[in-house]
Amino acid sequence: MELVKHWINGSEVASASGRKGDVFNPALGTISKQVDFADIATINSAVEDAKRAFTLWSQTSLTKRVQILFAFRHLLNSKKEELAAIITSEHGKVLSDALGEVTRGLEVVEFACGIPHLLKGGYSEGVSQGVDVYSIRQPLGVCAIISPFNFPAMVPMWFFPIAIAAGNTVIIKPSEKDPSATNFIAKLWKEAGLPDGVFNVIHGDKVAVDRLLEHPDIASLSFVGSTSIAKYVYENGTKNGKRVQALGGAKNHMLVLPDADLDLTADSAINAGFGSAGERCMAISAVVVVEPVGDQLVEKIRERMKKLKTGDGTKGSDMGPLVTKVHRDKVASYVDAGVKEGATLVEDGRNATVDGATEGFWLGPTLFDHVQPSMSIYKDEIFGPVLSVIRVKSYEEGLNLINSHQYGNGTAIFTNDGGAARKFQNEVLVGMVGINVPIPVPVAYYSFGGWKSSLFGDSHAHGTEGVHFFTRGKVVTSRWLDPSHGGINLGFPQN
Ligand code: NAD
Secondary structure, three states, X not given: OOEEOEEEOOEEEOOOOOOEXXXXXXXXXXXXXXXXXXXXXXXXXXXXXXXHXXXXXXXXXXXXXXXHHHHHHHHXXXXXXXXXXXXXXXXXXXXXXXXXXXXXXXXXXXXHOOHHHHOOOOEEEEEEOOEEEEEEEEEOOEEEEEOOOOOOOXXXXXXXXXXXXXXXXXXXEOOOOOOHHHHHHHHHHHHHOOOXXXXXXXXXXXXXXXXXXXXXXXXXXXXXXXXXXXXXXXXXXXXXXXXXXXXXXXXXXXXXXXOOOHHHHHHHHHHHHHHHHHOOOOOEEEEEEEOOOHHHHHHHHHHHXXXXXXXXXXXXXXXXXXXXXXXXXHHHHHHHHHHHHOOEEEEOHHHOOEEOOOOOOOOOOEEEEOOOOOOHHHHOOOOOOXXXXXXXXXXXXXXXXXXXXXXXXXXXXXXOOHHHHHHHXXXXXXXXXXXXXXXXXXXXXXXXXXXXXXXXXXXXXXXXXXXXXXXXXXEEEEEOOOHHHOOOOOOOOOX
């Protein structure tokens, strides 16, 4: 069976740990590969190589770095179908969605191609007699990136293009559930001319993450995953003196006002609720509808759900399987819980007809109505194709519900009332807001990140916050001595 190995200093390496994980094809329900789990010695050697490469790469001219970024962008663009197929085979999402993920990642590479402009500092001439001040931004060193299963290409690309463009070297620890995409990307970097040791991939589990958290030569950690682990990474990384941004889980609400176009709203609820089988951190999982339009909206969503095709992502389905059997069973257990807790099950994905192998990790689109805020299907992040409708009497009640939830990643309001939308964008306690846009993922030159339990740390991903995260500022005060600077003066200069 194929073994997915680590990528260190420009070549594939297996560790001596003997520990491995299974990688599944979720549409077939079979083990397709195994992935090597790094031991401490393997991680140490990767960090050592990345540290050595930093000395050279950080001193490489901006012009040269940008040429390599452009070459990488060209290769990634020309091979994006190949990468999408790898993603579908391990994650299960449909091919068009996998391609969409690569395209969103490419946007960050394109943003990073503008690094010479983004790194420009300020210059103030003559702040005092013959004294000039200027600011520069410099790279941090070896940056670790720990990513989740749901976007095996896009999420690492939120970080590494900017980190590398700014002169850092990186060690990526992808999810062990779909590890191959990152190795594919590593080979493209090599082909693009990136020096060995600048882009490294370590596969593994908690052992690898814990070593990265404590290794003295790791300068920063960019983590994306569930909230409990994001908090753990943030607390332990910062305790060890590292710069950390840790993006966590989500429960994204769509607030529907009675004046909204209910057909367009129902389309959006379907796309944002069931795209990628609900395994998106920006998926809509709670539709909060202001009465009296609840019945109408639920009926429109239900009609559309009946037309969705669940099946093998390579064969033209709308929605693929869930990533593993364990995850599929966990999501199905939430459907059981919703029924037990008294929500109205409008569509039951447990009985869905599927176009795919019987052993695949299937769960069809599921819709609950009359969900109460006390129910586990409302409180918890389910991360599957389960949409809950909560009915409220007013805008204020809906807003309070959203603001009381522990997560604050994304949200959306659907309305034709510009004043209401403006009030919502101002009052809602969530990091990314859509106005008639159900999945408001910011473009690469803005920054991505949530509030509350959806993000630990001060920096969001990519955009100018990404450039700041991967660099540190230095301010230089300079003068070229001439006789006018002579004399003893123990005070601050006054002019
Ligand atoms: P996860 O937390 O299980 O895993 C994320 C990473 O942490 C993986 O690389 C994994 O190997 C590692 N990990 C797992 N257990 C660990 C442990 N005990 N100690 C240290 N590291 C550990 O998340 P997942 O299931 O891969 O991804 C889904 C989650 O990610 C959801 O909660 C989703 O909302 C979140 N997510 C958030 C965003 C965002 O931008 N906020 C984006 C994508 C995904």
